[in-house]
Amino acid sequence: MKFVKWLGIGLGGIVALLGLIIAIITFGFDPNAYKDDITRYVKDNQQRTLTIPGKLHLSFYPKLGIQVGALSLSEFNSDAVFASVAGATVSVELLPLLSKQVVVDRVQVDGLSASIVRGKDGRFNFDDFVTPVTTPEAPAADAPQASAPAFRLDIDRVKIANASLRYQDRISGTQLAVSQWNLQTGRIADKTPTTLKLSATIDGVQPKAAMRVKFAGGMTMDLDARTVAFAGLAASAQGDLQHGATMLSDLDLAFEAENLQLEPDAMRVAARAVVLLAKGASAGNRFDVKAQLGSLELDGATRRVAADRVVMTASGTRQDDPFVLSLDAPRLSLSPEAASGETITGAVKLAGRQKLDARFALAGVSGNARSFAISSITLDYDAASADSTAVGNVSMALAGNLDTQVFELTQIDGKVKVDNPDIPARTVTLPIHGGVRADLGKGMVRADLRTRFDDSAIEARLAMPTLAPPSFDFDVTIDTLDVDRYRSTATTGASTGASAPAAIGSEPTIDLGALKSLRATGRLRIGALKLSNVRLSQLDVALDAAGGKLQLDPVKASLYGGSMQASAGVDANRNAYRLKSMLSGVQVGPLLKDAADQDILEGKGNVVVDVTTQGTVVSALKRGLDGRVGIRLSDGAIKGINIAERIRKAKSLLGANTGAQAADKSEKTDFSELSLSATVAKGVATSNDLTMASPLLRAKGAGQVDIGANTLDYTIRPKLVATAKGQQGKTYEQLSGIEMPVRIYGALDAPQYKPDYAAAAMSAAKSDIGGRLLEKAGGGKAGGLLGSLLGKEKSEPTTEDAGTSEPVDPKKKARELLKGLFN
Template identity: 30%
Template sequence: MNKYLKYSLFGVGGFVLLLAAIIAIIAATFNPNDYKTQIVQFVLEKKQRTLTIEGDIKLAFWPKLGADLGKVSLSEFKGDKEFAAINGAKVFLSILPLLKKELVIDTIRIDGVRANIVRYKDGSTNFDDLLSKEESQDVKFDIDGIIISNAAVNLTDEVGQRHFTLDKINLKTGHVAKGEPIDLDTQLHIVSASPRLDANLQLKGNLLADAENKRYLAKGLEVALNGAVDSLSKLDVKISGNVEARPEANEFLVEGFKLSAKGDLQGQQLDVSLDAPKLTAQKNQVSSQQVKLNFNRVQGDDTFSAKLAIADLQGSPQAFKSSGISGEIAGKQGARTLAGKFSSPFTGNLETRVFDLPKLVGNVDIKDPALPNGAAKASFNLNTHVDAKQEKVAVNLYAKVDGSNLKGDVALAGFKQSSVKFNLTADKLDLNKLLGTHKAQPKKAAAAKPANLSALKTVLAQGTINIGSLLYDKYQVSNLAAIIKADGNAFTVSPFSAKVDDSQIKGSLGIRNFDRPLYVFDLDIDRINADRYVSSNAGSKPADNKAADLSALKALNASGSLRIGSLKYGKTQSSNIRIDVKADGQKLEANPFSAHVDDSNINASLAVSRFDAPLYSFNVNIDKLDADRYLTKSEAKASGDTPLDLSAVKTLNATGEAKLGWLKLANVKTSNVHIGLKAAGGQVTASPFAADLYQGNMAGSLHVDARSTPVITFKQEMHGVAVGPLLVDAINNNMLDGKGTVKVDITTQGNSVNTLKKTLNGSAALNLADGAIKGVDIAGSIRNLKSKINILKPQSNVGADQRQRTEFSEMTASFKISNGIAHNDDLNMKAPLFRITGSGDIDIGRESVNYLAKPTVVKTLKGQGGAELDALNGLTLPLKITGTFSAPKYNLDLAGVSAALAKSQLLEKIGGEKGAAVQKLLGGDKAGALEGLLGGKKAPAPAGDAAQAAPQSAPASLEDQAKKKLNKLLGF
């Protein structure tokens, strides 16, 4: 800030000198108002600036020359923009000194100064021309005093890209002459946006800045600064004392110097004080009284304090020493306390500016219940050498931290642009002992803008770090080795190697472009066992409906490659993993992403953008994937009504496609799978949804609307598909075989699987050829109809027998699906012996069937037994199918078949009373039927003499006789 105050003083001073020159011209004229034009022209010719004088100029001639100006303004160099202006000024000159080219000025009074000071990018300023020296200006000046009131200055620094506003400036000086101290008393208010600054400054004292003789003086100095500076608020700084310095002669005098500074740093109350009663460095002597520096920080119940004392100095500028530098530190944070002490001898040489702390030793004690032993101890020993003239610092260090040994050396060259070289080694570090087991605090949301690492532009460093073993939490790091380099353009760690648990890591890390950091990496990891880093309850939290917050990725600017030899997670084994990452704050990409996962080779490109509402994009290629191996039994076969959780879909925004050479899912095997996905606004569309399967192919689409109650629409066409193997693999059902086309167009809605089944609506159709219905043999039943018919037995249900099958050459059917029930009334199945039509319902929600199939015998079966069935031509055999999907039942109504045969064909062969008897039998009058079949009456009782005849065989029962008669009639 001193630099900007200097610019302000120089700029305003140049303006004041110009005013003095103008007054000299005015004093030499009788009526200066008659010469305003000439005065303006004079300034324009000499300084290439436009001077504007408003109102009349008032003169005084005795005893002093003087002028009273009104409003005056001065333009920028060779421009019309205002550089400076005043509301009024009064200046008086002594007459006689002018004859000796001496300028003796009475008190200069200036009110309402306004000035715009600019430092350009090339380092020049907009007032350089006002300070230029001319040979004709060899004039001594002597000013009795300067009083400036209500001044304001705007400072613009194009080099540092900063802007300051100084206002409410009031300045008063005593006698001003070249090479003499000046009594100064000033107050001002200063404001800046970057860095944040809003403070009031008061400065008072007897000051001298003699740059020509390199002598600087401040006596009776009193400085007060109040306000806010950067992150510090409630700042209160006070400085007082006497300081005199002749740097080139190595002479310094400090008396009664005191500094105190208090402020609030983001809730931390800071207090710094410095007390230097007396410090003298003269030609042959160096001496001082004890210098004390104290620092205190308080935040709630947490405290930290540090004290530093430099004992008395004795000696000469060529060699002085102190009995020692000593210090103490103390702190408290929660249950943790900290206490330490340090001390060292101190020697120096002001001429060579070499200083040494040959043995800076100390110790630190930490007490904390969270530490394994409740406490930790550390000790250190440093040898520090400072060469201020050469701008070099060298430190050798050794430290012991709770059983860990650290050693190393640090060398620094250059104070303005420091270059650091270092080598640090530690045999072991147990951070659990040092940091304890405090529970991790919840992480605050990361800032959505890149970190400002511009400070690294000034860091020049190179060194090595080697740590034998490092333990933190449950992580064990060993053989850590790194070479670090910073050159102002990049910060790199290369090479880097370490073993973390069972994983060996090698590669490089770095940061470039510090204004907007670019993080770069190139890492190889031989193997990772992810199970040891994943908690047992990972993923147990229920999903919420909020989109993932990836806004922190706006701050990420990264590029790199990661290679992993093998990765184990649960039962999944991956190898040959490669991920190339690129992030620019707008998009995060992993391209390529490749890996061998179990038996699958994956090649993909993945990306996420629009981080506030993430948009995912992907392109995935997998040679083969057995998805069933990744589904647990509870996932693959849920019991009861399974809830449908589509919360992730509501916030999903994604687009991409996946191609799989071979896929097994739910035991269904497909190949050449191609799925395109688009998700936005709670809706997901999978299109195309295509694959080759079971000698055929499928193509269609899937749409899910999860904005409120989930609505699912599924359209699919299968061509040339062998449905038998498909049903066996999909639902373990072997009831149907054949090859052909299946079309499905359905919509459903609900929050559970059962609800989805019961709300199915749409249509389906199938067209199969050369297949079979398994579990029933209709053709066999027709062939064996003779032995099957028993008019005395009722109909019965027969369970499915998978060894039986009904073959067909063609089968077509369409279904109208409403509220989970699929209705069919156009079944058409062709077989060599029969044709089948039918109608009925399939209740998908209840997984049950109620269907009546009607096979009709046709004359198409040739060969053995074919001619014998001519009598059955046109006969319809009702086949009732009921039961559940897993246990269907088939009911072939053989009694009905017998009735049909008797009525439609066999009666033609029977006449008279026998025909009537059969009709009675079919009508239920068994007694009458038997009477008719036996001759129309009962057999007469045998005569008495006949009873004595030779014995005969017992007569057949009436039922047996009826059967024989019927068999004869039917030709059986």
């Protein structure tokens, strides 16, 4: 009984003492008297200014708490404000303090405002709190150590209302402002489920952003295991956000999880029943994405990623054309030790102007986190655009190494069938075989592909030596290729008749913009090529493109019994072109017939072309041609006229109409040698040195070809030589030395010929034939006229003749006298 008595007396004394202490503090303690001490402490220890303009209020029962009004804290060693609050209240449980435990009961902050800055040196403006400027001196070794009260987290609720935060990164340029930040929780205690609700508005200058975010769900903390678990989690964000150079507008993002567990120390995240939603627009295109995961595990310590029942769908519009994407992955696991998974399937559908229906599957996933392999990837597709369709399939295998960043597509095997009404063959089927290797560590991609293009077997080595900026290298070999077979008949049909110059503004502009950024080198070899009806063999072309300039050098080929050595260049910076070509031993007749459908010249020989031009339309390129051209042929003919035969038939022709005559394809002027050179200036080729020789005649010529106007005006001056034998040999011998100019003029594709018979008569009159004419003319006016014409003396005219005063045309009279020569 005494024990109970003394225990009752002791407890009563303790209660009385506590009551006395609380009474003394309540009625005798004024916290505002310590405001200067508090601000001085902050100034001395943190080099910051703490301003407390309002009063401090203490409460002792049933909670021990403090309430402040406005309060602000400056930047380090500055008067600029770092953070401020409009009001705050903190309270702790009173009774746990008796057992040296701190249990926070309530935390409420109103009107919090803070400015976070990361300087150019990488330090934040709150680093001095993490690393204090001054460190308290260590107590003496023999000084007693005061034990700090134990802290047990148990907060009845936390409430932050209308807070704002400004963030500036002076290294990256990021500037964000968080406003209307509201946070409200239930009880926060160890292993105790609670609720969490947060909302805020985020505005950004860099990146541009205007987002409203919300977060709500249940939360449980395990302080011993250092984990946080969320249940029924729902987060959302709406607004506009800039990602790189892309502006995402009308965003509606959502994240939901039935369960989400975070283990920061183990770097592990685990979630179940996850749903991701994303809606919005970008550059006029809209998207709506939904992803569902049965479970997801990310383990940073073991570098393991595992996901089950992944289903994703995406829909929207691309350039006003709708699209739908889908992906289904039943199970996928990746770790440093192994990678595995079940078959992944998906589909892509596009509608509108361009249509696509594609299905793909990935099976046989194996490997580990460093390297992996997918033994089978298949793709089937059906595409359509305008009147063209493409149907095909391809299969391949994929292997990759994440450490070396090397990835390979092997065993590529597929085909595509293209149907296009503009292609003369209409349908083309292409098999595809080969492999692709990408070394992202070195920034290189290489592909070795084989295909058969109808009758064409093609082997190609394609590479990108650098990805940024992109550059290309290629080596393509084709055994035979008929390009005309796959071109529209509208582009391959030959023109007929003269071509009128295009009206200004009616021609399409040649756009060389793509060349300005192109960096490429390569080689193209074709065993037999037909292009624009021209046939070449053993074509070998080397290409080099950089700085807006494209060079084809050398260009080698065999064609029409001869060979070609050429080089060509294009300068996209100036819209300039250059061609230098040497044709050796070429049969020009078949070449002209195939290239231009012209049958006006035949022979074998050499052609040299060295020209430049500049312009943005074809007509300007023709008018801008400058350079030189040379031709030397042997054993050929000029078709459309037989000059020797025209001279031989001068007897009947002298009395006939001597106007222009169209070319007669049945006639030709043979030659054993023909050569000419021409200078080209502003689209006009001028030649003054044509020479031609044959058993019957010798000829020289001069004139011009206007390439821009597609016309020519050229005069050939042939002379017969007395070397012909046979039935007509005597006649040719009699006409030896006569020159009969022939003018060739008009459209290049429909030239006209005009022999000058009057000039032939004058030539005949001045030759040895003139003597025979003089004898045949005898005396009289005709003989005197002819003698004057020939420059020879003849008997004086008779009185009758002398009395005639009518003027006489010498050419006309000579022509009349020539008739007598053949009678």
